Amino acid sequence: MRTSFLSFHVPEIGEQDIAAVADALRSGWVTAGPRVKEFEAQFARFTGAAHAVAVNSGTAALHLALEAAGIKAGDEVLVPTMTFAATAEVVIQLGARPVLVDCVPDTLNVDPAALERAVTPRTKAIIPVHFAGHPCDMDAILELAAAKKLTVVEDAAHALPARWRGKMVGTIGDLTCFSFYATKTITTGEGGMITTEDAAWADRMRMMSLHGISKDAWKRYTAEGSWRYEIIAPGYKYNMTDIAAALGLSQLVRCDDFLRARIRCRKLYDQGFAGCCAIQTPISQDDVEHAWHLYVIRLDLEQLRIDRDQVIELLKQRNIGVAVHFIPLHLHPYYRDNYGYTPADFPNANAAFERIISLPIYPRLSDAEVGEVVDAVVGITREYRR
Numbered sequence: 001m002r003t004s005f006l007s008f009h010v011p012e013i014g015e016q017d018i019a020a021v022a023d024a025l026r027s028g029w030v031t032a033g034p035r036v037k038e039f040e041a042q043f044a045r046f047t048g049a050a051h052a053v054a055v056n057s058g059t060a061a062l063h064l065a066l067e068a069a070g071i072k073a074g075d076e077v078l079v080p081t082m083t084f085a086a087t088a089e090v091v092i093q094l095g096a097r098p099v100l101v102d103c104v105p106d107t108l109n110v111d112p113a114a115l116e117r118a119v120t121p122r123t124k125a126i127i128p129v130h131f132a133g134h135p136c137d138m139d140a141i142l143e144l145a146a147a148k149k150l151t152v153v154e155d156a157a158h159a160l161p162a163r164w165r166g167k168m169v170g171t172i173g174d175l176t177c178f179s180f181y182a183t184k185t186i187t188t189g190e191g192g193m194i195t196t197e198d199a200a201w202a203d204r205m206r207m208m209s210l211h212g213i214s215k216d217a218w219k220r221y222t223a224e225g226s227w228r229y230e231i232i233a234p235g236y237k238y239n240m241t242d243i244a245a246a247l248g249l250s251q252l253v254r255c256d257d258f259l260r261a262r263i264r265c266r267k268l269y270d271q272g273f274a275g276c277c278a279i280q281t282p283i284s285q286d287d288v289e290h291a292w293h294l295y296v297i298r299l300d301l302e303q304l305r306i307d308r309d310q311v312i313e314l315l316k317q318r319n320i321g322v323a324v325h326f327i328p329l330h331l332h333p334y335y336r337d338n339y340g341y342t343p344a345d346f347p348n349a350n351a352a353f354e355r356i357i358s359l360p361i362y363p364r365l366s367d368a369e370v371g372e373v374v375d376a377v378v379g380i381t382r383e384y385r386r
Contacts, residue, residue, distance in 0.1 A: 001318050001319065001376075002318065002319040002320070002372055003319070004319060005319045005321060006319060006320050006321055006360060006369060006372065006373070007321045007360070008183075008321035008322055008323050008358070008360050009182070009183045009360065009362050010362060010364050010365075011182050011183070011187045011362075012251075012254075012258060012362065012363045012364055013187075014250075016250050017247055017250045017251065019250075020246040020247060020249060020250040021243055021246050021247050021250075023246065024242050024243050024245075024246035025243065027242070029242050030241060030242055030243050031239070031241050031242060032210065032239040032240060032241060032242065033242045034242070035242040035245040035246050035249065036054050036239070036240050036241070036242055036245040038245070038249060039054055039240070039245040039248045039249050039252070040052040040053060040054050040193070042249060042252055043193050043195070043248075043252060044195065046161075046252060046255070047161075047168050047169075047170030047171060047176075047195055048168050048170065048171045049170050049171050049176070049195035049196065049197065050196070050197045050198075050199070050202075051195065051196050051197070051198070051199060051201075051202035052193055052194070052195050052202075053193065053194045053195075053196075053202055053205045053206050053209065054191070054192075054193050054239075054240040054245060054248075055191070055192045055193070055194065055205075055209050055238045055239065055240055056190055056191060056192070056237075056238050056239060056240050056241070056244070057179070057181070057190050057191060057192050057238075058086065058155075058157045058177060058178065058179025058180070058181060058184075058191075058192040059086040059089070059090060059192070060192055060209070060236070060238035061177035061178065061179070061192035061193060061194045062086060062087065062090040062127070062153065062155060062177045063090040063093060063094070063236070063238070064194060064205040064208055064209060064236070064238060065153045065175040065177055065194050065196075065201075065205065066090055066091065066094055066096075066125065066153060067094060067204075067205075067208060068175070068201040068204040068205045068208070069124075069125060069151040069153065069174065069175065069201070070124070070151075071091070071094050071096050071124055071125055071151075072094060072095060072096065073094070073095030073096065074095070074096070074097075074122065075094075075096040075097070075122060075123075075124040075125075076096060076097045076098075076099050076120060076122040076123045076124065077091045077096050077097070077098055077099065077123070077124060077125045077126070077127060078099050078101050078110075078115050078118050078119070078123060078125070078126045078127065078150075079091060079098040079099065079100055079101065079127050079329070080100070080101055080102075080103060080109070080110035080127075080128070080129050080131075080349075081100040081101065081102060081103070081328040081329045081330045081341075081346050081349045082103040082108050082109075082110075082129070082131060082326055082328050082349045082352070082353075083129045083131075083155065083326060083328075083329065084157075084325075084326055085329070085332075087127055087129055087155050087329075088100070088329055088335070091127075096124070097122075097339075098329075098335075099118050099120075099123070100329055100330050100335065100339070100341060100345075100346070101114045101115055101118050102114045102345075102346040102347065102348050102349055103131070103346075103348050103349045103352070104348065105348050105351075105352070106283055107131060107132075107134045107136075107283065107285070108131045108132070108296070108348075108349075108352055108356075109128070109129070109130065109131050109134060109135075109136040109137065110128050110129065110136055110141075111348070112137050112140035112141055112144065115141065115144060116144055119144070119148050119150075123148065123150060124150060124151065125150055125151040125152070125153055126141060126144070126145055126150050126151075126152050126153070127153050127154070127155050128141050128152065128154055128155065128173070129154075129155040129157075129158075130154065130155070130156050130158055130159035130162060130169060130291075131158065131294075131325075132158055132282065132290075132291075132292075132293055132294035132295075132296050132325065132358075133158045133159050133162055133185070133290050133291030133292050133293035133294065134159075134162070134282075134283075134284060134285070134288060134290050134291075135159060135162050135163070135164035135169055135172075135288045135290075136154075136164075138164045138165075138167075138172050138173070139164075139165070141173075142172070142173070151174045151175070152172075152173035152174050152175075153173060153174065153175045153176075153177065154169065154172065154173040154175070154176040154177065155177055156169050156170065156176050156177060156178050157177070157178065157179035157181075157184065158184075158185075158291060158293035158294060159178075159291050159293070160178055160184070160185050160186065160255065160291060160293075161185075161255055161256065161259060161289075161291060162288065162289055162290060162291040163288065163289035164287070164288055165287045165288070169291075170195040171195070171197070174196065174197075174198070174201075175194055175195070175196045175198075175201065176194065176195045176196070177192060177193075177194050178192055178193045178194075178195075179191075179192050180192060180193070180244075180248060180251075184293065185255065185258055185259070185262075185291055185293050186248065186251035186252055186254075186255050186258065187247070187248075187251060188240070188244035188245065188247045188248040188251070189244055189247065190244065191240050191244045191245075191248060192240075207232055207233070207235060208233060208235040208236060208238075209235065209236060209238040209239050210235060210237070210238070210239045211231065211235045211236070211237065212231050212232050212233040212234055212235030213229050213230070213231060213232070213235070214229055214230040214231075214232055257363070258363050259291065259292065261362075261363035261365075262291075262292040262293075262361050262362065262363065263292055264367075265292075265295065265360075265361045265362075265365050265370050266292050266295055266361065268367060268370040268371070268374070269281065269295055269297075269359065269361075269370060269373075269374060272370070272371065272374030272375075272378070273297070273374065273377070273378065276378050276381060277300065277303065278299060278300045278303045278304055278381040278382075278385060279297050279298070279299065279300070279377065279378070279381060280297065280298040280299075280300065281297060282294075282295060282296050282297070292361060293361075294325055294358050294361065295358065295359045295360075295361040296325060296356050296357070296358050296359075297356070297357050297359060297377070298352065298355040298356055298357075299311060299355045299356075299357065299381070300355075301354070301355060302386075303381075303385055303386055304381060304384050304385060304386065305384045305385070305386055306384045307354070308324075308354055308355055308356070308357060310384075311357065311377075311380055311381075311384075312324070312357060314380045315357075315376055315377065315380065318376045318380075320360075320372070320373055320376045320377075321360060322357050322358060322359055322360070323357075323358040324353075324356060324357060324358060325356070325358045326353075327353065328346060328349040328350065328353050329341075330342070330343065330345060330346050330349070330350075331343065331350075331353070357377075359373055359377070360373060
């Protein structure tokens, strides 16, 4: 058994990242400036998107995207229940109603058929979440959106880099929101990005990210700028800093390397759990390229004498850090009490939640450490098998 605790996630911060941030600090320009603009340009080039807007969190990205798309009080937005709080919170913050939708049993992505059933005359947008880095069924979602005239705002917090039928996530829906939080596939500490093909939306989000000040407000402190500015709309304080962008630029050039490292971990896990009938490993459909942000196993509880929470506690006792993605939104008091959701409304998400465990998967994880995680999980399931 391990003698030291194995963290669920450790960001891959190298000397090049540290040097990039130090250069930004030495430049004297630490808030939104030229490095942010360069990060936006490089991210757009990497994803193939026409426009990219950098912000200070993935949550801010979702909020700005929905605001640009015109979501307002009284509207409804379809949101998967199998997601983090931010996906629905931004809908509420705009005065709209998040309508929760169940997932499909295999990938745990949102169920297109359930989306269609949830559409009403008040529905204005869909937020598909690419769970764990596996793209949603975007063909079905886009077909529904076109038929019902809905905006598709992808929550791609897990999905950099991922592809749906050869097309890069970031170029599929109307707007796509990425997160660079500490645990994500690349990190800026805190940060996010929105991609879109629509220049007007990009301009709107860029303006609203900095108090609603007219375009290129950051330039007012440069030689070519002016002290005079105009407030076009009551915006937010969502701009990314050049410090964060410097880290993002350094991380982005290694994004594909990081993916290869996570795929290495994924293959080792698949091999390690082969033949262990109490553990169901995650799938990757043939027509997608999975980002492998998360490696989520499901326990066959009918074969065990303990539940998922007890398995997690036993892993902790063995110095293995794990997590659960996610506690579905309908199980939280706010959504239960304010919208009347019950577990019976979301049978697939509810059944999955009781069984899922997210295992460590990140570039710094060694083959030996993956082996220790496998040994601990398999050992517990064997010890407590019925």
